[in-house]
Amino acid sequence: MGLIHVEIRLAGFDPWQELAQWSGHAAAASVFVGRVRSTAMDGRPLQALELEHYPGLCERQITRMAVQLQREHAAGAMLVIHRVGRLVPGEPVVLVAVQADRRGAAQRCSAALLEQLKHHAPFWKREWCADQGIWLEENTPL
Amino acid sequence: MGLIHVEIRLAGFDPWQELAQWSGHAAAASVFVGRVRSTAMDGRPLQALELEHYPGLCERQITRMAVQLQREHAAGAMLVIHRVGRLVPGEPVVLVAVQADRRGAAQRCSAALLEQLKHHAPFWKREWCADQGIWLEENTPL
Amino acid sequence: MLQVLLFASLRERAGWSERSLFWSSDYATPRAVWNLLELGSLQGISIAVNQELVDADQPLQAGDELAFLPPFTGG
């Protein structure tokens, strides 16, 4: 079982640089990077995306989900970095990376962790358009 | 539709550095990195993995599969780098990266391209153990 | 005392993010506290007590940190 590293960041991050530091030598690594879209849910140009979280519970929930999925998929090292604060279009919001001995395990575990993180970790998004903020009611479809 | 970049490399490469240069700003990017295992298929310690390809046909086959999958999944930019030559355990063999507007499209397209590349692109692996080379008869299971 | 926390859209709706309530047996569960706050339906709201997700009817104790969480939209 590999290390699980979960981090909530207030500052911007470069996913590839984070991965270069994290990278092990497992046979398979599956990575997802999510960035801020340039348009809001309603199609208007997006000024910024604001992300809030519940500190403490959030990190613990993600770590708990990661531990569970690591066991289920016999995965190795896992890395999650999630931004909070005010982000502009194109900025990375989330990085999920999973190492495993098999490509299928790495891919499935990484995808499952991303879904759990979207639906079971206390993060909230507010879209800013024309200086007005709207809290999102639900996540984007898969 | 984004650019499709397919490259067969004789020299080693750092996947994260390649991604840093490639990286666009799509909402979703799904990445797979495969590395040489430290043990052979029969469990013995692996000295090296030799990779051969059919130049020309190989690049064209991968590009053709990528174009097809990009259309099917409405994906954006795609990157494939595949090593050939003599590799030692831990070295990157393959990098597949797909951008899309949706996480599901990026993940599915990236996984599908990896499978097609494994089964329909003219690459061959030879495992070296105790100074003896054995051509693999089939790929590792998913 | 109970520490009550609201996040995101719930905080905006209520106009506050954190409040201390004197603990009483009248609001001995998250559901009872929620009803007191008059913030609408509990449908879709997650509840955490001392930073653990719990059921709306989990008994509360003095000193607890109770948080009401609108639907999650991270990732």
Added chain:
Amino acid sequence: MLQVLLFASLRERAGWSERSLFWSSDYATPRAVWNLLELGSLQGISIAVNQELVDADQPLQAGDELAFLPPFTGG
């Protein structure tokens, strides 16, 4: 002339990687050329003519590059 290429384990089995054959109507398809080479069953072998994957019975023409490819194991 036909240019015939073998790769990986097929090359090792045959002891050569590239050969020129005079084109003749006796081996006007990849299958006929394969039979001439006496390298065992064609089962599982892919065939490329002028760098396009084709069927074993695709007609050959003088000047073609014909390659026999063992099962792929890349990625």
